[in-house]
Amino acid sequence: MKIDAEITNFVELVALMGQADFDSKLLIYLSRWVNSKYFSILRVKDNHPALLLCGTHDDSYTIPWNCGQSYVRNYHHHDNLYQELSTKKANSSSTQTGFLCADDIFFKPYRTEIYENNGLIQRLCGLYHDEENHPILFNLYRHKDQGFYSDQELENFDQMIPAIAKLLQGHLALKAKSLKKDYKNELLLRQPLLTSQELEVCHRILEGMSYFSIANDMGIKESTAKTYRNRAFDKLGINYKSQLFSLMI
DSSP, X not given: XXXXXXXXXXXXXXXXXXXXXXXXXXXXXXXTTSOOSEEEEEEEETTEEEEEEEEETTOOOHHHHXXXXXXIIIIGGGOHHHHHHHTXXXXXXXXXXXXXXXXXXXXXHHIIIIIGGGTEEEEEEEEEEOTTOOEEEEEEEEEGGGOSOOHHHHHHHHHHHHHHHHHHHHHHHHHHHHHHHHHHHHHHHHOTTOOHHHHHHHHHHHTTOOHHHHHHHHTSOHHHHHHHHHHHHHHHTOOSHHHHHHHTO
């Protein structure tokens, strides 16, 4: 009966792929094997990360979102765990796993801003590759109130990550397709005078991409991407990226 119940729960999670409820249900489902406070998913393209998704049990994204953005802007190159996993022999169908304790992070600003300031003591990471062979990082974070991950939880994560990777790939593909349409339609409803280039830049900003990555993705100069951003922001009556995100809430 227990096995049947677990299969049923997994099927229910699969049915939520591409939907908003998937984000919170993911941690609830995983807590049976690996109990975590937050999660984040990042894609690394041309050695520049972008935050694709983050969350908690209660859909409160403030802490994982702020941590993810700080990581993208300032600390990716200080992430020894990513460096270790990415240098292992891998291909598009393989996965790598590892964990990191906050006390073992040498670069103090990284340790302080993301871990100590938020009460985080440990991170689990599963690395796999998307269909374009870009590394995808799936991170689980442990809060000090929970204590460290047990040996059994670490073993569970190692065994589950191939299935989780496939699940996340499907969810992200469905979510990206949905968000691309929703973001652009929402922006056009707010400001019909936005050009296609301005829409593309705003959409990529909302996906968490850096201006360097946006420029590479669109085949334009970084300065051109920022020009499109400025024009879009002027038309939308905003000045900052945070205001753009607020428009989508």
